[in-house]
Amino acid sequence: MDWEKYLTAEQFYNNFVADDRFVKYILGGLKTTLIITLFAVLLGIFLGFLVGTVRSTYERTGKLVVLNAVCRVYLSVIRGTPVAVQLMIMYFFIFAAPGSSKLLSAILAFGINSGAYVAEIFRSGIMSIDNGQFEAGRSLGFNYAQTVWYIILPQAFKNVLPALCNEFIALLKETSVSGFIALQDLTRGADVIRSRTYNPVLPLFTVALVYWMIVTFLTYMVGKLETRLRKNEKR
Amino acid sequence: MAENQTKNREIGAGEPLIQVKELCKSFDGVDVLKNITTTIKKGEVVFVVGPSGSGKSTFLRCMNLLEEPTGGHIFFEGTDITDKNTDINLLRRKMGMVFQQFNLFPHMSIMKNMTIAPVKLLGVKEEDAVKEAEKLLARVGLLDKKDAYPAQLSGGQKQRIAIVRALMMKPDVMLFDEPTSALDPEMVGEVLNVMRELAKEHMTMLVVTHEMGFAREVADRVMFLDGGDFVEEAPPEEFFTNPKSERLRSFLSKVL
Numbered sequence: 359m360d361w362e363k364y365l366t367a368e369q370f371y372n373n374f375v376a377d378d379r380f381v382k383y384i385l386g387g388l389k390t391t392l393i394i395t396l397f398a399v400l401l402g403i404f405l406g407f408l409v410g411t412v413r414s415t416y417e418r419t420g421k422l423v424v425l426n427a428v429c430r431v432y433l434s435v436i437r438g439t440p441v442a443v444q445l446m447i448m449y450f451f452i453f454a455a456p457g458s459s460k461l462l463s464a465i466l467a468f469g470i471n472s473g474a475y476v477a478e479i480f481r482s483g484i485m486s487i488d489n490g491q492f493e494a495g496r497s498l499g500f501n502y503a504q505t506v507w508y509i510i511l512p513q514a515f516k517n518v519l520p521a522l523c524n525e526f527i528a529l530l531k532e533t534s535v536s537g538f539i540a541l542q543d544l545t546r547g548a549d550v551i552r553s554r555t556y557n558p559v560l561p562l563f564t565v566a567l568v569y570w571m572i573v574t575f576l577t578y579m580v581g582k583l584e585t586r587l588r589k590n591e592k593r
Numbered sequence: 594m595a596e597n598q599t600k601n602r603e604i605g606a607g608e609p610l611i612q613v614k615e616l617c618k619s620f621d622g623v624d625v626l627k628n629i630t631t632t633i634k635k636g637e638v639v640f641v642v643g644p645s646g647s648g649k650s651t652f653l654r655c656m657n658l659l660e661e662p663t664g665g666h667i668f669f670e671g672t673d674i675t676d677k678n679t680d681i682n683l684l685r686r687k688m689g690m691v692f693q694q695f696n697l698f699p700h701m702s703i704m705k706n707m708t709i710a711p712v713k714l715l716g717v718k719e720e721d722a723v724k725e726a727e728k729l730l731a732r733v734g735l736l737d738k739k740d741a742y743p744a745q746l747s748g749g750q751k752q753r754i755a756i757v758r759a760l761m762m763k764p765d766v767m768l769f770d771e772p773t774s775a776l777d778p779e780m781v782g783e784v785l786n787v788m789r790e791l792a793k794e795h796m797t798m799l800v801v802t803h804e805m806g807f808a809r810e811v812a813d814r815v816m817f818l819d820g821g822d823f824v825e826e827a828p829p830e831e832f833f834t835n836p837k838s839e840r841l842r843s844f845l846s847k848v849l
Contacts, residue, residue: 493659494696498710498762499686508709512700589742 364559373560379551384561387547388568394464394543395530401469402529406476409433411506413477414484418492419502429477436474442535444471449539460541464533472529479521483514516587523580527573534569544568604670606636610766610797611656617664618651625651627821628665633766636795640808640829643818644844649801652818653770656799657681657688670765686714689759693771695751697743697758703730704739707758715762722761729757733787749780753787760791767791769800805848809833817841 363369374380409429416426436444449463487510495505537546544565551561604610611633618626625648633639641649654660655667658674658681667674669684698706707729708722717725730736733753743751752772759767769788773781785807792798792811802808808815809829816826817840825832825841833849836842 488694488696490692490694490696491698494690494692494698496682497657497659497685497688497690498759499682499714500710501682504713508713509698513698516700 361559364557369555369557369560372555373551373557379554383542383547383551384544384564384568387542387544387565390461390536390542390547391530391533391544393461394468394533394536394541395526397465398468398472398529398533399526401465402472402476402525405470405473406480409473409477410480410484413481415502415506417481417485433474433477436471441468441471441532442538445535446538460536460539463539464536464541464543468529468533471532472525475525475528476522479518479525480514483518483521484510486517487513516584519580519584519587523576527576530572530576531569604635604765606795607634609633609668610635610637610670611799612668613656613665614668615665616652616655616662616667618648618655618660619663625821626655626662629821629823630665631816631823631826633797633799635765635797638792638796638798638811638813639800640812640815641799641801641818642803642805642808642815642844642848647818648821649818650770653768653799653801656766656768657685657690659690686710686762687765689756689762689764689767691752691755691759691767691769691772693774695743695748695755695775697751697755699743702740702742703735703746703754706743706754707761710758711761726757726761729760730754732790733757747780748776749783752776752780752784756784756787756791766797766799769798769802771801771803773802773804803848805833805845817844819844 374384409432412422412425412429416422445464445467448467449458449460453459453463484506491509491513492505495509496502500508533543534545536543537549540546542550548561548565552558555561609632613629613631613633616626616629617624629652641652643649651660655662656669662675665675669688672679672684674681674684697703698709701709704723704726707726708717708719711717711722711725712719727736727739730739733756735750735753735757738746738750738754743754746754756767756772772788773784776784781804785804788798788800788807789811800808800812809832812829814826815829815832817824817832817838819840825836825838827835827837832841833845836845
């Protein structure tokens with residue numbers, strides 16, 4: 359491999375400065391990636407919370423049989439197929455109308471995909487809480503929903519936080535397949551530069567570094583949050 | 594304070610508080626409770642003893658429907674709690690329960706453990722609930738722990754908190770499910786002291802326990818549950834000194 363020829367000042371100028379490429383493709387792509395990830399995370403939490411609650415309620419009480427069956431189909435389909443395929447189906451089939459929003463398609467596809475994984479994380483978190491906590495809540499007079507809300511979920515959330523964080527980090531990186539619907543996210547932005555400058559080093563390693571920095575920052579923030587949530591376990 | 598279930602008139606001391614009629618419970622075809630009929634009067638302190646697996650805890654847990662009976666009826670303050678139309682959540686507010694494993698909420702401070710139910714369920718003002726909690730904590734000698742979390746407490750302290758947490762709802766009856774069985778021996782006394790105080794104040798209590806000495810000292814009536822049915826019941830002196838049935842004699846010879 360011949361590193362030096364890709365790392366000259368001229369190459370740097372061509373890849374980043376000329377034609378405003380850094381701003382247009384790297385920063386612009388980063389913005390798109392972050393928007394998709396943020397809204398997909400929100401949608402994923404919302405869906406995952408609903409589905410996880412339905413699934414765990416079914417497992418605890420035997421109620422919600424029909425809803426549980428629907429949720430299981432959702433989980434099976436989403437987890438059994440690649441996200442890139444789901445994304446293309448969303449954009450080219452479900453949003454088939456010309457001029458429909460690529461960004462919205464991506465947010466929905468990634469959000470619905472993430473929701474399936476979040477649901478299973480929430481379900482296992484709720485199921486991991488000792489039954490005595492349910493009984494203590496119920497014996498005080500809380501109904502099932504109140505018990506889950508005030509007593510079970512806060513504990514479950516703390517337990518699943520690391521898994522949840524990993525899911526969102528995975529989601530951030532998975533949005534790199536947005537190029538399949540010609541959406542110019544961070545990865546596609548780098549690839550556009552590469553295709554114009556024939557430099558496979560500068561743009562690609564730059565976006566790799568950007569992903570890495572975001573992931574490292576997220577990991578650090580969640581670590582701090584975990585420490586705060588654990589303060590009541592100190593002896 | 595929002596009052597609930599006001600359709601029943603006040604029940605005076607000595608009148609039936611809980612009436613159990615032909616109560617049956619089976620798990621997967623195994624009969625755990627067989628046709629139990631008994632009455633617990635207001636102000637009465639009733640102890641349930643018996644060998645492990647006899648159904649003691651199941652009986653107790655049927656009283657607030659933590660276990661769903663498979664047959665029979667349970668009337669609490671005149672309301673049939675086994676009736677599908679009864680709102681068990683309202684009735685449970687008036688039945689305090691103390692568990693073997695304490696079941697404090699680990700993510701809440703002691704104060705929050707105690708105030709959450711009256712504040713959220715009875716509409717008690719936060720500051721009033723805090724005052725009430727401080728009073729109860731002082732009574733059990735744990736006022737200095739109000740801002741601690743459950744993990745920072747010993748087993749005996751946790752169980753004392755669990756008792757006063759249940760008392761925050763001003764229950765009409767307290768159900769104790771082997772409250773000292775998970776404790777180190779040196780911590781049993783402090784929990785029994787709190788229960789003794791309660792009994793002196795004429796709280797109606799239904800206690801499942803292995804503490805025979807305590808039963809003898811505190812109970813108004815001791816019931817012997819064996820094989821899913823009450824074999825014998827009597828005031829404590831008679832129960833322990835003059836057991837009538839062979840099964841109770843044999844049980845007592847093993848545990849005393």
